[in-house]
Amino acid sequence: MPFIPHTDADTRRMLDVIGVASKESLFDEIPADLRAGHLTEVPSGLSEMALLRLMSERAQMDQTEMSFLGAGAYEHHIPSAVWDITTRGEFLTAYTPYQAEASQGTLQLIYEFQTMIARLTGMDVANASVYDGGSALAEAMLMAVRANKKARSRRIVTAAGVHPHYLSACRAIVGNQDIEILTADLDLQSGVTDGSSLATLTDQSAAALVIPLPNFYGALDDVDELTRLAHNKGMLVIAVVNPTALALLRPPGEWGDRGADIAVGEGQPLGIPLASGGPYLGFMCCSQDVVRQMPGRIVGRTVDLDGRDGFALTLQAREQHIRRAKATSNICTNQGLLVTAATIYMSLMGDEGLRAVAMQCAQGVRSLQDQLIEIDGVSSRFTSPAFHEVTFALPCKASDVVDRMTRRGIVPGYDLGQVDLKFAQCLLICVTETKTPADIERFVVEFSQAIESCMSGVATPC
Amino acid sequence: MPFIPHTDADTRRMLDVIGVASKESLFDEIPADLRAGHLTEVPSGLSEMALLRLMSERAQMDQTEMSFLGAGAYEHHIPSAVWDITTRGEFLTAYTPYQAEASQGTLQLIYEFQTMIARLTGMDVANASVYDGGSALAEAMLMAVRANKKARSRRIVTAAGVHPHYLSACRAIVGNQDIEILTADLDLQSGVTDGSSLATLTDQSAAALVIPLPNFYGALDDVDELTRLAHNKGMLVIAVVNPTALALLRPPGEWGDRGADIAVGEGQPLGIPLASGGPYLGFMCCSQDVVRQMPGRIVGRTVDLDGRDGFALTLQAREQHIRRAKATSNICTNQGLLVTAATIYMSLMGDEGLRAVAMQCAQGVRSLQDQLIEIDGVSSRFTSPAFHEVTFALPCKASDVVDRMTRRGIVPGYDLGQVDLKFAQCLLICVTETKTPADIERFVVEFSQAIESCMSGVATPC
Amino acid sequence: MLIYDVESPGRSATAQFEPASEDIPDDIPIALRRDNQAGLPAVSELQVVRHFTSLSRRNFSIDGQFYPLGSCTMKYNPRGASKAATNPGFLSRHPLAPLSVSQGFLQCLFELQTYLMDVTGMARVSLTPMAGAQGEFAGVAMIRAYHDHHNDDARTEILVPSAAHGTNPATAVMCGYTVREIPITDDGDVDLEALKQVVGPSTAGLMMTNPSTCGVFERRITEIQQVVHDAGGLLYYDGANLNAILGKVKPGDMGFDVMHMNLHKTFATPHGGGGPGSGPVGVSERLAPYVPTPIVGHDPDNGYYWMDEREIPQTIGNLSAFMGNAGILLRAYAYARMLGHEGMHRVGEYATLNANYMAHRLAEVGFTLAYPNRRATHEFIITLASESKSMGVTAMDVAKRLLDYGYHAPTTYFPLLIPECLLIEPTETESPEELDGFVKAMASILEEAKTEPETVTAAPHKMPVRRLDDVRAARQLDLVLARQ
């Protein structure tokens, strides 16, 4: 019996202690007409060996040689030590640290995570993670509505270019609480927020303004200006940031005159593999003023009976298991293990390493950009500077280029037609430190061939 | 500086404490004319990221789809738990357990290993491993010469079919101590020891007879008879066994009337990956009588000051660090980590699992055999039964078949022409539990095609 | 010792990056550039490895200890499932990868959907929710979408038994509902009469766990569902306790309209010291139009693909940027494949056997069961109310003392309605020897409570820290290390 240790003798003895004749009797309180549970769709069990072979065959089907996809999930080098340590049984197979004395490892690690992520974002405090970047933004919106008592508004305004998937997750999550999300237009020239559109939206009172950096199209808004605008109008500012970019770019805690009030984002770039979209981690930071409105686990440093330092979950009165219907959120399980990986990653990279990575990303994408725009019909779609992702305008459908190049082993980027039909000829291409000059060269060659055959309508051979 | 933590300030401060001006001064006792050490062949350093990419490209060059190679190293399923736990830092990065109190984990594990391997071989005691199966046999020969005082002989006789690589390692290792190794002929019909040849060799006194089970060609000798013969002639018996096979086959401790005196073998099948030949582990067991002649580390159970059970290296008076020139061997570092893996493997498999694996090996090779001998010109070379490896006679050169099939992604077995030119048309094929009926079917199809094209002299397309 | 206690300015783990050249691309405006150090630790690779290895050693875990944390189903997490899910091809797959290079992954998910439908008796499954609570959210949001679609906007209330997990009422509120609690009878069932009193046209639905968080099977489930359905409400099944009935009863057969599963419980995926989880939702035909997207479809010609709002126009939407905790789903899939249907049937049986055995043994050595006349399900409750009065030893004291004996404590003070309670869930993967060891420890703690109560009330004694000052933690907030 896989994973069940009982021998027949064990079972017999246990049934005797209980005083029943068979295991079946243990279910005698279940109404007989409900007892069925026959499984018809689940196949017979496999040994671990057979399973591993099956899964390795499946995984191989999905392997590509190279990918330049970004659009919210980024391929970075992950130091080997990160997951070697993260998957130690003591981290991997612990539950939420309810018994603080038997969980000092996880608790201290979260305290260190909170410290690192707060420093990276320039914010006062952080929580122990929420599910992912998208749900983090939704929680931030709910938090802003609770925190901005003065505004008495259930409206949230966003700058242009917030990740469209984040926005739809936010709509799904906050919509039932009568919160309205209004989105400023994208300036189709620059690729950042259209000022007049934003001005109109912020004319009415709103709880918060959401500002992405970089935005979904790779572009960089003038975050200082936007922050000042929002603060002047009595709105809180919610930053949505890429943590790698913050090694180069101004952190939310320093935006405008008094910094963003809440900063969230996707922690995946910090040592977490792409892995089809999860598990990742949503990070969430805020200023000291609004910490009691923050959802999710938070760890605090305190002392034990002997006065020694120790760590414990704190501010639990915000949480569902204490406050139930009055909690700040229903979140319970979060992304603890990913926090572990991210904390080890940030420790290994340090300021110097993360800055080097960010720099190589930025330089890599510049180099790609310089070469691609030499190709006939290809140009940068927007004029704004970018961090490590750029939107290119193509002379043909982006989906065709994706198809052709994928068949040649390279996933060239994200077909923006999938989020907006007017961008059907736009491809969002990402470069990280994992791409060498030779990789970029190979990309350019394959890319120009793909463009060429798209233009001539020739089918690429498989 | 990869892996060196010193900052410039650290270095400065340390030099000040030492009272020298520069790191160079620390080398001032080295004659100036020797100080050079300029490295011209070592390239510049790579980041871990670049290294991993390079190594993964190299590793991919060597990947095949399927292999039926055995000949001393066997592909078995390795439960995921084995290496997950073996590579925990506490096992992986410890040194030899010189400080027993800080090494109870490794020490107890070795005691458990000794117990398991002694039980599997049916022997009284075991040591904590030597380098590999080949060197284990060499150590066993040295041990037998020391232990068999009565025989006063420096001759070792072996049955036929001891792994030829083991024999050559033994010659290299024991030769300098004037020990002579004499090998009985192989009966070319049965594939096991030729009785009369062995009789002649054992006419003169010898310290020990070496008996393999199974032998290199996959065949099974009559170990009882050979053991009795040796014991009757005052020789010790050294068994060389495959540990997986012992789940089905009679263990050395039960051979003949009083069992083998020493049993050695390659522990690789017990949870250790093929990995190009090492690190593996040589196991070494013996009867109680000769334990003080056994080389290598041995762990014993004892008690601490409070009378609690504990474990420590013992019988160290046999070893080089105490006895120096009078030690039983020069071995120091052995294969501790592989012992860890093998112990976890044996625990996970248990009697039932190891027997199931052995049975599937034996059944798999029978099934392959039944199908291959249907092919024109292909037959079993020998009449003796086999465990999981069989020598096939082909109608063409085995090396050709290996070439052709390897190009098609299947390494079909070991070309016996490499060890003996008279076997140039013989292929040693191994089947383990990793091969499904579908794999065997695919093998048979590819194999008959390869034979066919070898016969017709057609070049296989790549 | 914090990682920052071993840092030294200028130190770094230099194998992990190529030194940065100093030329930041000059199109990035000066005003947008960071002009200070972030303040990540300045440490060497060895320091990192040693620090976090040492932190890990300050944790209890299933791999280390028996961990009978009620409601959390801390069972063995097969290493093979993790290995299968971390195949390089899976780890490197980008969430937005083209379908042509996604068929392996999608097939696993498609099959997992099918298995979960089978296990739960539900008509459709969406795998996207990232934990139980998000599954609850999806479920209640679907209930709301259903009523909205039927213009039934008087339904503003979600009913929740008083023993319910905190996520249930919190979820209802996140979906814009008010919450009304239903009491529990003395033998652990929902008070049917009380339910009948409150159910009505304002009832959007009832959220229930069955077996309940009291560790008993709700015997009148059929009546309950009838009452709620008759009033026009829907029934939500909190699947946190699915382990108890896996292969025995299907929530769909009990009449539930929607449910979530905690894969990190029933499907043995590692909980990682606080997550990740995965909380797929299953729905009856009635709620099928509303499932959160994406789900995996299959088309004989083109293979597996994502079904999104184009095919499921009434979906409540997507709940994450991509498709949820994919890696956990792969682990759950691997676990399901290794168990097979035979294995799944056994899970509920042996989980129940272990719980009933422990309940009996603990009662034998003198503990008080909260529901002595009921069968335990996969878990059960003991109450230390009388010990607490007579000896001054609380459930928390016993919990802390258990740590000294090398056992993780059961869940304490939940459900709230049972005073001084411990909710104990052994799971099917523990051997009887392990259970006996725990009972023995409990018996000696009881003895200690009688003879030397301070040993218990001052516990733990053998952990890296003694009891922590929670009040100070919340009052003198120290959530991040101040910069020097």
Added chain:
Amino acid sequence: MLIYDVESPGRSATAQFEPASEDIPDDIPIALRRDNQAGLPAVSELQVVRHFTSLSRRNFSIDGQFYPLGSCTMKYNPRGASKAATNPGFLSRHPLAPLSVSQGFLQCLFELQTYLMDVTGMARVSLTPMAGAQGEFAGVAMIRAYHDHHNDDARTEILVPSAAHGTNPATAVMCGYTVREIPITDDGDVDLEALKQVVGPSTAGLMMTNPSTCGVFERRITEIQQVVHDAGGLLYYDGANLNAILGKVKPGDMGFDVMHMNLHKTFATPHGGGGPGSGPVGVSERLAPYVPTPIVGHDPDNGYYWMDEREIPQTIGNLSAFMGNAGILLRAYAYARMLGHEGMHRVGEYATLNANYMAHRLAEVGFTLAYPNRRATHEFIITLASESKSMGVTAMDVAKRLLDYGYHAPTTYFPLLIPECLLIEPTETESPEELDGFVKAMASILEEAKTEPETVTAAPHKMPVRRLDDVRAARQLDLVLARQ
């Protein structure tokens, strides 16, 4: 608790195999079949995981503790090197795989040979020896092959300084030589006069470590080699201490004819609680014909291939069934690539810096250096001879007490000639903070030795066991668990 203490007959980790059918192939003779149970543990997968996880927690290791074990070079083992070497393509490569599917592996080995030649100044390198001692064996066997080849069979003696590691004399004997010890002078050098006395026509060779196991550099190495060479002997270099001089001096330049390297020391491969190691040998042109096979050759047309006795007819032969500890060689290669030549130069420098710093600091706090007037190399010795007399506290006591402070003990009582000694090797990967912590611990142990010596003599107090009865272990041999 032994794994056998949690077994139960009939229990097994059933996910790990397909149940065996009972039909053993009937051609296997009954007499050859096993007719009893082997007696491996009958346990569940969780029991295995928990047991061995818990055993691991009873170990010190580099990942856990500072581990200044002299002569063993316990430095950080880069995780990246292990990852590189355990690429699936490497793990699954069969040792006898055809060359066409071996080029990736062979290229790594070929390059490693080249790097090691460069590092050591030797003309040829064979990677096959599986640990230092086997490397020594290969080296001395080559010395013997050389003399044999020259029919110089009067050379029956190997000279070894009295401070030598035990493997040196043991190896000489395994190669059929007798051993003669050369004394050491008071300042740690080989006694050149004494050497001159004994060297002669019976001298096959001298085995030396330089820096020696006394932690000092042999200043008269040039003279020594001249003396030995002039007498017709050869010089063996024991490379266990290569870390001290990596990128600083090459043994080939010092005049050595043959040497081994301990890759598990200098090249940072994990020692695994007792191994595996890897002990490649390097030789000068003179001994090149004798190297153990196989080595990797390269041929511009056909790529990388194995050179065996066909190309190296005078080889001493192969020392293992295949080619040695391949996986360790890959790790060493990975390490060499990450360091690069720049990094290698730094290794010796910082290892030396750390050792000299610690030596100074320990002297400052009151410890006696064995060679106070010498530079420390990568390691150094303190002697507790006077403490032992005055306070009754031995080197072993201090070693045991260090464990309580969370530091692994240095090597004790080696080299044998220095009474009550500790041989301390910090390695270059330790931070100054860690060294300071150790010095502080040593200082407080010295204080304890003065004020409360029993604390030290009865140490350790915080380990899983107290001091063990070694005499009983050797007298009442208990090497395997008896069957019930």
